[in-house]
Every structure is written in C-alpha cells, then in structure tokens.
Amino acid sequence: MNEERAGILSQHTRVKTQLEVIQQSEQSLAGYAEGARFLLEAAHQMKLKGARGALSASLDVPVELEIAVAAALGDTLDAVMLDSDEIEDALQLLEADDSGRAVLLPLDDRVRQSIMKPNDENCLGVASELVNAPEGLRGAVDLVLGQTLIVRDRSAARRLIQDFPTHARIVTLGGEVFRGDGLIVAGKSASSSALSRPRQKRELTESLSTLGVQIDSLNRDVESLSTQINRVQNDLIETRNAASDAKVSFEKAEESEKQAGLESEAKHRELDWQKSQQVQLKAEAAEAETSKRSLVDSLAAIESESAKAQEELRTMSAHLNEADVSEAQGQASYWSTRAAVAERALADAKMRKEEREKDTERFDMRRNELAARLIEAGTSLGSLDAEKSALYERESLLLSQIETLHVDVDPAEIELETAEAEETRLQDVEANSQRALATAERLHGQVQLEQLRKQEALDNLRLRITDDFGLVMFEYADEVAGPVPLPFEGMVEELPVVTEITPDLETQLTRQRTQVRRMGPINPEAKQEFDQESERYSFMSAQVDDLRKAEEDLRQVIAELDELTRQEFSKTFDAVDKQFRAMFTRLFGGGSARLALTDPDNLVETGIEIEARLPGRREQGLALLSGGERSLTAVALVFSLLKVSPTPVCVMDEVDAMLDEANVGRFRDLLLELSKDTQFIVITHNRNTVQAADVIYGITMGRDSASQIISLRLDQVTDDMLKTR
Secondary structure (H helix, E strand, C coil), X not given: CHHHHHHHHHHHHHHHHHHHHHHHHHHHCCCCCHHHHHHHHHHHCCCCCCEEEECHHHCECCHHHHHXXXXXXXXXXXXXXXXXXXXXXXXXXXXXXXCCCCCEEEECCXXXXXXXXXXXXXXXXXXXXXXECXXXXXXXXXXXXXXXXXXXCHHHHHHHHCCCCCCCEEXXXXXXXXXXXXXXXXXXXXXXXXXHHHHHHHHXXXXXXXXXXXXXXXXXHHHHHHHHHHHHHHHHHHHHHHHHHHHHHHHHHHHHXXXXXXXXXXXXXXXXXXXXXXXXXXXXXXXXXXXXXXHHXXXXXXXXXXXHXXXXXXXXXXXXXXXXXXXXXXXXXXXXXXXXXXXXXXXXXXXXXXXXXXXXXXXXXXXXHHHHHHXXXXXXXXXXXXXXXHHXXXXXXXHXXXXXXXXXXXXXXXXXXXXHHHHHHHHHHHHHXXXXXXXXXXXXXXXXHHHXXXXXXXXXXXXXXXXXXXXXXXXXXXXXCCCCCCCCCCCCCCCCCCCCCCCCHHHHHHHXXXXXXXXXXXXXXXXXXXXXXXXXXXXXXXXXXXXXXXXXXXXXXXXXXXXXXXXXHHHHHHHHHHHHHHHHHHHHCCCEEEEEECCCCCCCCCCEEEEEECCCCCCEEHHHCCHHHHXXXXXXXXXXXXXXXXXXXXXXXXXXXXXXXXXXXXXXXXXXXXXXXXXXXXXXXXXXXXXXXXXXXXXXXXXXXXXXXXXXXXXXXXXXXXXXX
C-alpha cells in the first residue's frame, strides 16, 4: 500500500507540476505571435479595454482534432477577441508600437450560417460543432470555423470539396486544407501547443481531482491501518504490562516466600529457645523444689531446735530459780544468744522460703507463658506452612501465566520488530523516492519550460520568416491549384544558400527586415501604378517648374514693390513728420514733436516712435505723458495724416473726452479747417465740439421704449426757433 500511495503521490505531483507549467505558459503568453502577445499584455496592463483573450485559449478541442483545427484557423489561431468598440484602439496600439502583426476578432452580432454536414462516413462534421467554447463566444467560433469541414483523409477532402462553394474549406486530420477556390495548403504547420492548452488544463485538472480522491481514499486506508497497528501496539503494551505485573507479583511472591521462610526459621528458633527455656525452667523448678524441701527440712529442724531451746530455756529457767544467780545469768545469756540465733535463722529461713515461693510462682508463670507461646508458635508455624503452600501454588500459576504470555508476546514482538523495520525501510525508500521524484519533476518542469521557450522561439522565428518574406514561396508545386505566382523574375535577387551562419546574421536580418517593412506589402499592380505615378510625376514636375518660374517672377515683383514701398514710405513719412510737427505745435500752443524710425535700414518692417517736448518741459516719450496729452498727441498725428492724404470720411469717437476747454478750442479749429477736404463724424459729449458741427444726430427713447434717431442741421436753425426754445 505504501508503494501504491507513493506512486499516486508521485503521479499527483507530476500532474500538478504539468498544470503549473501550463498556467505559467498562459501567464507568460508563451506560443503566441508577437502582435497578439503585445495586445494581450496591453489588455493585462489595462491599456486595452474590452479584450476577451486569445481565441486559442477559449477553445477546448479534442486531441485528435487539434492539428486539423489549428490548420483550419491558421493565423486566426492567435486572434485577439475584442469588443467592436475597442478595435480602433487596438489598431492604434499596433500602429504606434512595432510589435508585429496581429489578427483581431471583433465580437459583434454578425451571424454566419454554417455549412451542412454531408452524409459521408469520412466526414467528421463541421469544425465549429466539434469544438467546445463558452456560450458568449459561440458566434465568434461559428464565424471562423462555421464554413470548415473536418474529414479523415485527403481523398475524402478532394471528393467533397467539389460540391461546396468557394468560401468553404475542408481540413484533414493531418492538417491539409482544401479550399473551395482550388487552393490547397499542405505541409507541416506551426505547433498547436497553444490550442491544446485548454484541453490539457481541463484533463490535468480532472486527473488532479481523481488523484486527489484516490489519495484521500489511500489516506483513509492508511489511517485505518495505522489505527489497527496502534490497537495491536496497545494490546502488546497491555500484554507487556500484564507480564510485567505478573513478574512483579511473582517477585513479590518469591519475596513473601523468602520472608515466610525467614519467619518460619525465626519461629523454629524461638520454639527451640522456648523449649530450652522450658527445660531450664523445669530444672530450675526442680532445683527450687529441692531447695524448698531442704528449706522446709531446715525450718523443721530449726523449729525443732527452737522448741528444744525453749524447752531448755524453760528448764533452765526452772533450774535458774534453783541455781545460783550468776551461773544462771551466764546460762541465760548463753541460751538467750542461742535463742536469738535460732530466731534469726528461723526468720532467714522464712525469708528464703518466701523468696523460693515467689521464684516458684514466677517460674510457674514463665512456664505457663512459654507454654502459651509454644502453642502460639505452633499455630503460627502451621499458618506459615499453609501460606507457604499457597505461595507455592500462586508461583506455579504465575509461572504458567508468564509462559502463556511469553508464547503470545514473543511472536507479536517479532512481528512488531519486523513491521517497524519494514516501516523504516519503506520510509527511507519513500523519502529517497520523493527526493528523486522532486528532482526529476523539477528537471522535467525545467525541460518543459525550456521546450516551451524553444517552441515559442521556433514559432516566432517562423512568424518572422513569414513576415520577412511575405508572399515569396521557396517552392511552388505546379500540380497545386491556385493563383498564378507573382512575376518576381528580374525584380528580386535570388536568395543564397546558407552554408554557414555568420556572426552578423542577426544584424543583417534586422536591417533587411526593417527595409522590407518600410517597403510595405508586395503589390502585384506595382508596375502599372509605377507607370501612373511616373506620368503623374512628370506632370507634377512640369507644374513645379512653372511654379518655380512664377515664384521667381513674384519675388522680382515683390522686390520692386518693396523698393517702391520704401520710396513711397520714406516720402510719406517725411511729409507726415513735417505736418505732425506743425499740428503738435498748434494743438499744444508751443513745444515740439517728431516721428522717429526704430529701424531706419529696414523701412518695410520698421516701427515708428513719437518723441514729444511739451511747452516748458523736456523731451520725453509718449508713455510718460498724461492721458489728455497722449490723446492730443494722437489727434495731432491723425490730423497730420489727413493733411498729407485726406480721406473722404473720418470717424472719431470721444477723442476730446480728456481735453480741457482751451485744447478743445484748438481741436475744434483744426477740425473745421480739415473738414474742407474730409467729412468728419465725431461722437462726443463736449458742447464746444458740438458747436463746430453742421449736423447733429441724437439717439433717444420713444414711448414704446424703442430707440429713435433725431437730427438737426445747425445752418437751418432760425432765431425764431431759438426764441421758441
């Protein structure tokens, strides 16, 4: 089971690694054309809104149809699906960045009717119906694959293409494309790895889910086995504990047996001592009895002697009465002494008798105690013998139980040791396998990534070659139906055979690719257009020559006009300056002024400055004058211009607004003088100026709030009119 689990885990890791490789390829946009990759990256960076991704990433194609569908799609395989409103933005991005060409697939409401599947066993069906796609993209799939049939081989394709319109296509499982217009596209095409990614991703995800279920099941089995092993181990531990308890009990029993033996020996020794004490006490009792009898005999003898002494004392007393006093006293002392001695001996004998009686009683008590203890020792010895027998029986029982437990434990221990050794070995094998698997999967992932990079580089190289050579074909089969090849003979150089790659080949390719892109696509009508453009160029060249000649004439006229202008300007400037000096002096009642050129050497573009010196003041520029002084200076300049070159009409708007009455009088006098050659229309609120007018016009508001114009000719005013006023 461990090997099966390790194999499934290895397969799970491998499938997960493959899925991660595909996801990394999707994230890095590997396998797409440069233009498509550029637009998809722009969509990821939010520079292009409305992008739905590449068409190949949205199709789930069966593995047996991948080559056919890839051939049918061709350049459309990497088409970027966009909302119709974002097409112009995508075109502007491609135009602004030199990132290659791209196919744009607008997602609009256009519907294209799919062709009908013919009743032919070799026809697999319409391509749009054989692939899976999201519901929102079904219209786009019908648009690009709805007119394509997929058949098994080229013979079926040749047979069926005759009955279809020119826009229809039939693709074989080998990738050969037969078009209704007779064009056949065959040969090895670019890799369909990008098209297979959705299917591989789906299959790997399903495999990952299945393996996950299997791993969960194996984990449950492993957990069940682990539970069983734990249960067996617990039983073994319990058995070991029971054996250990039995061993402890046995050791306790042995200890109890030894203790009982020691106690029994102690009891036996005590019994022997008690027996020896009993014998000794019996001997002492016999000796005491003998001593007692001896004492009794001595006491009897002493009593007899005492009685005899008493008798003799009485006899002596009697004799004493008859004898001499001194002799009697001597005899009395003698017998008194003997009597005292006898009494003392009697008292001692009685005392010894009492002591012997006490010793006898003590010996009797000790003998009785020893007898009781002897009986008790016999009873204890019997119980110890019974307990010893019970311990012998329990020892035999425990020995049999230990033997039984050894019979059960030894195989279990051997099996457990074997299982633990096998588990350790399998863990080592699993760890080594996991390390080897991780290394192999890492290397496999690196190899897959490297393969994808190389495949992407190869696809990009093919696209670059296609972009570089455009419609140029390396070989052209005569038997293949199609349009007539372009007449490149004598127009392009023959491509040399490459035998060795030079170091600067990439630089040459880049430079030539740039030149080819600058040249633009090949136009079959280029010669005719060239002739037309040549004719147009000749016509335009003639027109340009005429324009250049006219330009020279105009420049000459302009030069003459400039010279004439300079002469007239100089003449007019001098005349105006002269009149300006006079007008300034009349208007200001003195002082002087003059006109000066800012650039005397360039009379055409020169400016004019006014330098004035008022009466009693130094010369200063116009900007330093007051408002009324500037206004009067401007009037002097206008009047000097009218003096030199009178105009039919001159309109003045409140030029006297900032003049005092003295200046207004001089202004009115000059106005009357110049009115002989020029008609003046003066807008003013100054009554002194109005007095110089011939006709007065006024604007008033009528009853209906509308403006009304009234006029008055002063030469028609009579005295009666003034009196009436």
